[in-house]
Amino acid sequence: MLRPTGSSVPPTIAAMRQLVPPLASDRHKGQAGKIGVVGGCFEYTGAPFYAAISALKLGADLSHIFCDVDAATPIKSYSPELIVHGCMRAGESGDIACERQADAISKWFPALTGIVVGPGLGRDPTLQSVAALVIRRAVAAELPCVIDADGLRLVIEDPQLVQGSVWTVLTPNKPEYERLCALLTEPAPAAASAGNGEGAQSGEEAEESAESQLMRLSAALGGVCIVRKGPSDLITDGHSVVANSEIGSLKRSGGQGDVLSGTLATMLSWAKQSHSTSSPSSSSSSSLSSISPGHSRPLLAAYTGCFLNRRFSKAAFARHRRSMTAPDLIDAIGCVMEEFAPCEQD
Numbered sequence: 001m002l003r004p005t006g007s008s009v010p011p012t013i014a015a016m017r018q019l020v021p022p023l024a025s026d027r028h029k030g031q032a033g034k035i036g037v038v039g040g041c042f043e044y045t046g047a048p049f050y051a052a053i054s055a056l057k058l059g060a061d062l063s064h065i066f067c068d069v070d071a072a073t074p075i076k077s078y079s080p081e082l083i084v085h086g087c088m089r090a091g092e093s094g095d096i097a098c099e100r101q102a103d104a105i106s107k108w109f110p111a112l113t114g115i116v117v118g119p120g121l122g123r124d125p126t127l128q129s130v131a132a133l134v135i136r137r138a139v140a141a142e143l144p145c146v147i148d149a150d151g152l153r154l155v156i157e158d159p160q161l162v163q164g165s166v167w168t169v170l171t172p173n174k175p176e177y178e179r180l181c182a183l184l185t186e187p188a189p190a191a192a193s194a195g196n197g198e199g200a201q202s203g204e205e206a207e208e209s210a211e212s213q214l215m216r217l218s219a220a221l222g223g224v225c226i227v228r229k230g231p232s233d234l235i236t237d238g239h240s241v242v243a244n245s246e247i248g249s250l251k252r253s254g255g256q257g258d259v260l261s262g263t264l265a266t267m268l269s270w271a272k273q274s275h276s277t278s279s280p281s282s283s284s285s286s287s288l289s290s291i292s293p294g295h296s297r298p299l300l301a302a303y304t305g306c307f308l309n310r311r312f313s314k315a316a317f318a319r320h321r322r323s324m325t326a327p328d329l330i331d332a333i334g335c336v337m338e339e340f341a342p343c344e345q346d
Contacts, residue, residue: 008240008294013340015292016304019270020059020341033060033269035262036115038105038134039150040067041090041127044120045074047149047258050326051119052082054262057333058308060269063262064112066105066134068127071120090124098126102133109137114144114269116261118151128154132161139165144268144298148261152176159184164222166237167272169264169302171227171257181213184220210234211241225298227264229257233306237299244303248310249317255326256313263312264305271301311336 021032035055040048048071052063064083065075072086087104089097109115115138117131132154138145139162147155147162148171155162155170156179162168172180211234218226218238228234233244274297292300309329315336316328 008242010242010244011292011295011300011303015295015300016307017341018292019267019274019301019304020337021270021273023343029061031061033113033266033273034062034064034111035060035265035269036064036066036105036108036112037119037262037265038066038115038117038131039119039121040065040071040075041088041120041122041124042068042070044122045071045078046255046326047120049075049078049082050255050258050330051116051148051262051265053079054259054330054333055114055266056081057330058263058266058337060266064108066108067120068122068124088127088130090122090127092126098129098133101126101130102137105130105134106137109141109143112143113273114146114265116146116148116265118147118149119258119261121150123150123153132158135161139168142167142272144265144272145169146171146261146265146268148257156180156183159221162221162224164224166223166225166296166298167268169225169227169268169298170221171229171261171264173229173257177228181217185213185216211236215239215241225302227302227306235299235302235306237296237302239296240294240299242295242299242303244306244310246307246310247314249313249324251313251317251322251324253325256309256329259312259326259329260305260309263309264302267301267305267308268298271297308336308340311340 037048037052048065048067052065056063066085066087067075068088068090069086072084076084088101117135121127121131131151144167146169152172214228214234214236215238218224218236223238225237235242312329312332315332316324320328
C-alpha cells in the first residue's frame with residue numbers, strides 16, 4: 001500500500017530498536033518497565049490478561065491488573081506472573097465509593113511506568129467512573145497511558161480527560177474513531193466539496209483526507225497520539241503522521257487489540273524512561289532528533305508498538321492459519337522480539 005501523501009517517512013528499524021532497554025547483569029527488577037492494566041469485570045476477564053501478559057512477554061519486568069473483585073480470581077488463575085488487585089467494585093454508587101476505588105489504583109502510580117485503561121472494563125457506571133478518575137490522575141502525573149476498548153467511551157463522553165497529554169495514546173476502532181471525529185473536527189474541505197457535487201476524490205486524495213482528519217483530531221485533543229487502525233495503520237501526534245503498512249495476518253480474532261494495548265504501553269513507557277534518562281530537563285514531547293528525525297518519542301513508541309504487533313500476528317498466522325487466536329500472538333512475541341532486538345547486541 002502506498003504511503004499517504006504528505007505523511008512522514010516511517011521510523012527505521014534501527015531507530016525503533018533504540019527504545020528497547022538493554023539487558024545487563026547490573027540492572028535490577030523494574031528498570032525494564034512496570035505496567036498496570038485497569039480493566040476486567042465479571043463478564044470480561046481475558047482482555048486485561050492479554051494486555052498485561054503481552055507487556056511481560058515483550059520485556060517489561062512487572063505487570064499489574066486492577067480489576068473488579070469478581071474478575072480477580074479468574075485472572076489470577078490464568079497466570080501466577082501477574083499481580084492482580086481486585087480493588088474495583090461494580091455497582092457501588094456515590095462519589096465517595098468511586099474516589100476510594102480510584103485511590104486504590106492511583107496509589108500504585110509511583111510503582112508504575114505505564115498504564116492501560118479499558119480492556120474488559122465493561123459498561124458498569126461505577127467502573128466507568130473509577131476509570132475516568134484514573135485517566136485524569138494518570139494524565140496529571142504524566143504517566144504514559146494507553147486508552148483502549150471501553151476506556152475510549154470515556155474520552156468520547158469527556159475529551160477534556162486527555163486534553164494536552166502527549167504521553168497518552170488512543171486506539172479507537174472505526175466506530176469510535178468516527179464518533180471522536182464527529183465530536184471534535186469539522187468535515188475536511190475536500191470531503192465537503194465532494195458532498196456538494198464538485199467531483200469525486202481519487203483514492204490518493206481520499207487517503208490524504210484521512211491523514212489530514214487524523215492530524216486535526218489529535219490537534220483538537222492537544223497533541224494526544226492516536227492510532228487509526230486499518231489495512232495501513234495511520235499514527236499521529238498532531239504534528240506528523242506515519243503509516244504502518246507492515247504485513248500482518250489475514251485472521252482477525254478477539255484479543256488482538258489487547259495484545260496491541262500491552263505492547264503500546266510498554267513501548268511508551270520505554271520511550272518516557274529513555275527520555276528522562278537522556279535529557280531530564282527538556283520538554284516531555286521533545287523530538288528524537290538524534291535517533292529518528294521528525295518523530296516525537298510518543299509517536300515513535302506508538303509506531304513501534306503497531307509495527308511489532310503486526311509482526312506477532314504474521315508469525316502466529318504463519319503457524320496456526322485459521323485457528324490463530326490471541327494466545328498464539330503472545331506465544332510469538334519472544335521469537336519476534338529476539339529477531340527485532342537481539343539480546344546479543346544489547
